[in-house]
Amino acid sequence: MNRNFGTATSLAFETHPNPHVNSPPFLIQVYQSVSGHDNRNILASRQSSRVCSPADGWRHGMLFPTTIFAIFFATLFYLHWALVERPRLWKPLLLAASYLFYGFWNWKFIFLIAIFTVLNHWAACAMDRYPPAQSSARKRILVAILLFDLGILAFFKYAGFLTLTAIQALAVLGLPPDDTTLRLLEAVGRIVLPVGISFFTFQGMSYVIDVYRGDFRPGRSLLDFANYLAFFPQLVAGPIVRARDLLPQMEHPPRRDRPLDTSRASFLILAGLFKKTVIANFLAERLADPVFAHPASFSGPDALLGVWGYALQIYCDFSAYSDIAIGLALLLGFHFPINFNAPYFALSIRDFWHRWHISLSTWLRDYLYIPLGGSRGGERQTYRNQFLTFLLGGLWHGAGWTFLIWGAFHGLSLVLERFLARLFGTRESDPPPTRFWPVVLRRLGVFHWVCLSWIFFRCVSLTDALAYFRSLTDWSRPATLWSPTVGLALAAGWCLQYLDGTRAERLWVSLACYPKPLQYAGALLQGAASAAILTVILAMGPRGVAPFIYFQF
Amino acid sequence: MARWRDEIGERRAGEGKGTPLGPALAGFSLFCILALLLNGESLHQNAHLLPYPRPVVITWLPSLSWRQPPPSFVWRSPARAMAIRLSAPLAAASRATGLNRFRARLDALFHTDNPQPAPPPP
Numbered sequence: 001m002n003r004n005f006g007t008a009t010s011l012a013f014e015t016h017p018n019p020h021v022n023s024p025p026f027l028i029q030v031y032q033s034v035s036g037h038d039n040r041n042i043l044a045s046r047q048s049s050r051v052c053s054p055a056d057g058w059r060h061g062m063l064f065p066t067t068i069f070a071i072f073f074a075t076l077f078y079l080h081w082a083l084v085e086r087p088r089l090w091k092p093l094l095l096a097a098s099y100l101f102y103g104f105w106n107w108k109f110i111f112l113i114a115i116f117t118v119l120n121h122w123a124a125c126a127m128d129r130y131p132p133a134q135s136s137a138r139k140r141i142l143v144a145i146l147l148f149d150l151g152i153l154a155f156f157k158y159a160g161f162l163t164l165t166a167i168q169a170l171a172v173l174g175l176p177p178d179d180t181t182l183r184l185l186e187a188v189g190r191i192v193l194p195v196g197i198s199f200f201t202f203q204g205m206s207y208v209i210d211v212y213r214g215d216f217r218p219g220r221s222l223l224d225f226a227n228y229l230a231f232f233p234q235l236v237a238g239p240i241v242r243a244r245d246l247l248p249q250m251e252h253p254p255r256r257d258r259p260l261d262t263s264r265a266s267f268l269i270l271a272g273l274f275k276k277t278v279i280a281n282f283l284a285e286r287l288a289d290p291v292f293a294h295p296a297s298f299s300g301p302d303a304l305l306g307v308w309g310y311a312l313q314i315y316c317d318f319s320a321y322s323d324i325a326i327g328l329a330l331l332l333g334f335h336f337p338i339n340f341n342a343p344y345f346a347l348s349i350r351d352f353w354h355r356w357h358i359s360l361s362t363w364l365r366d367y368l369y370i371p372l373g374g375s376r377g378g379e380r381q382t383y384r385n386q387f388l389t390f391l392l393g394g395l396w397h398g399a400g401w402t403f404l405i406w407g408a409f410h411g412l413s414l415v416l417e418r419f420l421a422r423l424f425g426t427r428e429s430d431p432p433p434t435r436f437w438p439v440v441l442r443r444l445g446v447f448h449w450v451c452l453s454w455i456f457f458r459c460v461s462l463t464d465a466l467a468y469f470r471s472l473t474d475w476s477r478p479a480t481l482w483s484p485t486v487g488l489a490l491a492a493g494w495c496l497q498y499l500d501g502t503r504a505e506r507l508w509v510s511l512a513c514y515p516k517p518l519q520y521a522g523a524l525l526q527g528a529a530s531a532a533i534l535t536v537i538l539a540m541g542p543r544g545v546a547p548f549i550y551f552q553f
Numbered sequence: 554m555a556r557w558r559d560e561i562g563e564r565r566a567g568e569g570k571g572t573p574l575g576p577a578l579a580g581f582s583l584f585c586i587l588a589l590l591l592n593g594e595s596l597h598q599n600a601h602l603l604p605y606p607r608p609v610v611i612t613w614l615p616s617l618s619w620r621q622p623p624p625s626f627v628w629r630s631p632a633r634a635m636a637i638r639l640s641a642p643l644a645a646a647s648r649a650t651g652l653n654r655f656r657a658r659l660d661a662l663f664h665t666d667n668p669q670p671a672p673p674p675p
Binding site: 532 | 571656
């Protein structure tokens with residue numbers, strides 16, 4: 001029956017005799033056995049926050065906190081500032097550096113991003129040639145390019161999930177999969193997910209939509225657009241920078257006579273490294289990974305610690321990436337939008353989404369929620385639009401039921417919040433509470449509500465998520481994962497949200513604010529202090545580095 | 554449409570705050586030199602793990618026959634040997650300046666799992 005199948009599928013058949021071949025768990029097993037444990041698909045690669053050795057690092061490409069990236073960036077930094085006033089050399093250099101950075105994951109996908117760039121730029125220029133009066137021609141081009149962009153995303157990201165779901169559904173209906181179907185499943189399982197595809201696809205889509213709407217004129221140069229789309233600090237895990245923010249900066253390179261905000265850049269980079277290598281890795285190893293790997297074998301207190309650990313881990317991990325990306329861009333003279341703003345200090349779910357992954361939530365608002373009708377069509381339509389936006393936002397994170405439920409959870413929370421606000425006659429514009437205890441209680445309430453959603457986000461399957469919820473209710477056994485160090489790491493993860501605008505930042509920035517004769521001394525002092533702090537961070541963190549969680553999206 | 558921007562950064566840039574390029578380059582250079590000297594010995598100790606040598610299978614295209622796989626050969630990167638060789642003088646400089654002790658003390662303080670000096674590669 002399966003003579004021509006690959007080794008992995010044959011093994012699956014040997015361990016699972018034919019009578020069960022049409023059962024959904026068997027199909028998942030076939031799919032997983034083919035797709036392996038690298039980032040080939042979302043089912044197998046979920047949330048591996050394992051700290052890997054530098055030898056593993058190759059598989060995860062050029063990560064920020066690695067020696068290879070340090071060599072890459074230091075070389076680029078000098079070349080960039082040497083050539084920045086000669087755009088004919090500087091622009092190709094920046095593009096080559098970005099493609100080299102991306103090629104470290106898988107060099108074949110450089111061609112994908114190059115084709116993506118050319119087609120999106122061509123579509124934008126083609127739309128711009130038609131006057132707004134000829135909206136049908138513009139619309140045809142927009143639809144074609146959006147179909148291409150979404151098709152690329154669907155092929156790499158959702159093909160496995162959709163095929164598996166379809167075959168499972170047929171199996172449940174009594175139509176067992178035949179050889180061809182299983183071979184299709186095997187082929188789909190071999191599709192490698194290009195890292196960061198969701199981010200650069202969304203950037204490309206926002207560009208063509210802005211051009212279609214007339215909000216933005218396309219750049220004349222393909223090289224500028226290629227640099228915008230592939231700019232390495234934000235290429236693989238955001239923030240999703242809009243063309244109108246970054247493309248003009250690519251067209252008019254930074255000037256050498258302008259001061260460079262090195263103090264803020266180094267503060268962001270060092271803070272990001274601390275969050276990622278010390279706090280996020282520690283919380284992953286000591287709390288989140290053990291509990292989420294076997295949720296049924298832990299007690300309620302441990303499960304609570306696990307989800308707290310994951311909530312702070314994902315914040316420290318993702319905001320660290322954004323901070324480092326913003327800092328690196330600043331060192332090269334570019335400005336990125338902020339992506340996090342103390343999300344767990346939110347006083348409502350709506351407030352949370354104004355503070356968490358801001359570039360994604362604003363993208364969803366501008367290109368999905370508002371085109372769906374936003375809040376213009378009455379209360380019911382608003383509820384529907386909010387729910388759909390977050391449902392699709394969940395799907396953006398990954399192809400899986402748990403992500404869909406995570407999105408639906410947030411969508412329903414927003415709907416519920418809006419409904420209750422309407423019921424009690426409160427308005428969004430009403431001032432938030434300012435008294436201490438109401439603020440603390442609301443923050444804790446929102447934090448724990450968000451924590452419930454993280455359980456779906458982090459669990460590999462719905463069965464695991466349900467087991468996790470069962471563990472949360474079992475308070476008959478004491479916590480085994482608690483220790484003073486764990487408490488300290490949780491507190492540090494929470495308090496790191498205070499970092500922006502603190503005295504520490506002001507003190508650090510003041511190092512660079514010396515009068516002119518002492519500018520060299522100030523910069524050297526800051527360089528020396530940065531090296532010492534970097535050494536402390538490296539010593540505090542574990543050996544090797546875990547890939548950033550958002551790389552898989 | 555409301556826009557989220559790098560408000561602090563742009564305000565600071567607008568106010569002309571920051572470091573001129575000359576001092577910034579000097580500070581960055583000092584940072585690189587000091588970071589290498591402080592971590593040089595640790596880098597050398599871990600060099601046998603860096604920078605990720607992975608055998609690369611290079612295939613000649615196209616294959617003339619579908620029955621046989623196309624001819625290929627495996628290329629092994631010399632990066633590991635180069636990393637060990639290049640980081641050796643760095644470790645020596647780190648020891649000569651005494652800056653390696655700072656990292657060693659920190660390692661002892663935080664009880665990290667940084668490995669002992671690796672055996673020489675085969």
